Amino acid sequence: MATHDTDAIIPLEVLYHTERNWLLAWLKRTLGCSQQAADLAQDTFVRLLARNQPISAQAPRALLARIARGLMVDHWRRDALQRAYLQTLALLPEANYPSPEVRLEALQCLERIAQLLDGLKPAVREAFLLYQLGGLTHTQVAEQLGVSSRTVERHVAHALLHCYRVCFE
Structure with a gap:
């Protein structure tokens, strides 16, 4: 993106159209998966939209990368929690295996605990x-x-x- 006035504000739509492809390529290189990259790129812009704050024209790529990096960490943490939980469940006798609803509730609870401790x-x-x-x-x-x-x-x-x-x- 071209050099910007440090006090300038970029509308989200403009940022999306000018930097989405860059963010997508960066995420693909980082993750090695185009589907995950597309999801995280979209989530990055949704996070910016939810923030409802002006976006400075100064270093917009750094802002996008910082948000996307945080989302990647969240994703990896959720994956690690889910794998650990499923490995633990695999050790249980089949009679003690929880229902899908209980498993989902437990995973959501574990994710909330992880967020609290972040x-x-x-x-x-x-x-x-x-x-x-x-x-x-x-x-x-x-x-x-x-x-x-x-x-x-x-x-x-x-x-x-x-x-x-x-x-x-």
Whole structure:
């Protein structure tokens, strides 16, 4: 796209027509799948539309790439969660296998938990998950992570506060 005045605003329709092919090509190179690239390109523009904010003419490709990258991470996270969940289900006896509705609800719940924990430092997230979902005490988590019990307490408190803020913002 040509150089733009830094105060200029680009209408979404113009951005779509001028940069869609570039975004699609970038996503195809990144993902290696034209179908996924098309879906994510469309989702990127839908995200911009939902944002309902003016789009600066300064570095529009960087904005598109940043949004698309976030959507890719979300997609990969959902895929990883789904694979892990399905692998766990495969270990269950057939009699205990949940219905499709329950499986969908569980996957949606796992995705929401992942979104809640997004943005936490890995050490904080791991301490929180071990404590809350792993059923370990602060001391056990500390031993497993090689940190002090007080550090685990701070990590868990930080994660709880983060989740509270995300839920009630």
